Amino acid sequence: MRSHIVGAVDESAGDDRVFKALADPTRRALLDALFVADGQSVQALCERHPEMTRFGVMKHLAVLEDAHLVVVRREGRVKRHFLNPVPIQQLSDRWIDKYARPFTRAMTDLQRRLESREGSS
Amino acid sequence: MRSHIVGAVDESAGDDRVFKALADPTRRALLDALFVADGQSVQALCERHPEMTRFGVMKHLAVLEDAHLVVVRREGRVKRHFLNPVPIQQLSDRWIDKYARPFTRAMTDLQRRLESREGSS
């Protein structure tokens, strides 16, 4: 009974969409492109991804919209795409916190030190 | 050239595995089961997922292991599975921070207030 608002998806169903949307490298690249320059049109995004046709890009954008990771605004015949960080933040709040927060802080720090030393045993 | 250590996967390639591993609800459920009780055997995990055969569970576990989200230890003929939060933490560090941190804090708080009021207008 909630969830008409931007990223307020209904519990796990929405999480699933977000996870699945993020699971594809191309889609992450698209998000990245929007991170570099927000509000780009389909065409602009196509030009940044010559490895794929317009239709491919459109499908991916549809998935991202469906997950509310991207939000659109029409201006005449162009469709501008904007990053919406809310779902990612929610993922972090609901998920990452749960698993990672308790243990890991110290471990990742340790790992970084190990990685930068790189050759011990 | 790095990455022999637990979660120290090679940049985006590892991120991809983690994302893809997390993209499946069953696998998230498995992680959840390990969160409830760490160190479970394949059998134990199968009993918690009667909707699937042992082989299904094993395949999912393999994916999780591949993403270093689960780490194993053999004890005789049983294989114990342990949660490894490092990759999740790294995802948070590399990814979520990048997109979500700048904008969102205030927005999610706003949303929570909106969601709890729920009927304004």
Place this chain on the structure above:
DNA sequence: TTGACAGGTGACCATGAGGTCACATATTGT
């Protein structure tokens, strides 16, 4: 050693996701 238990391997099938295209629909400038 024998049998029961815990796990692993390769093949197999069905579905869905990524990707492309031929066509259809706005919208804009002239």
Place this chain on the structure above:
DNA sequence: ACAATATGTGACCTCATGGTCACCTGTCAA
């Protein structure tokens, strides 16, 4: 009105994925 631009739709193909199974390997205990 007309053509060019910008996006949308449905069908289609292919391949990776989730899921199952028959069979093999290793381990424990009697």
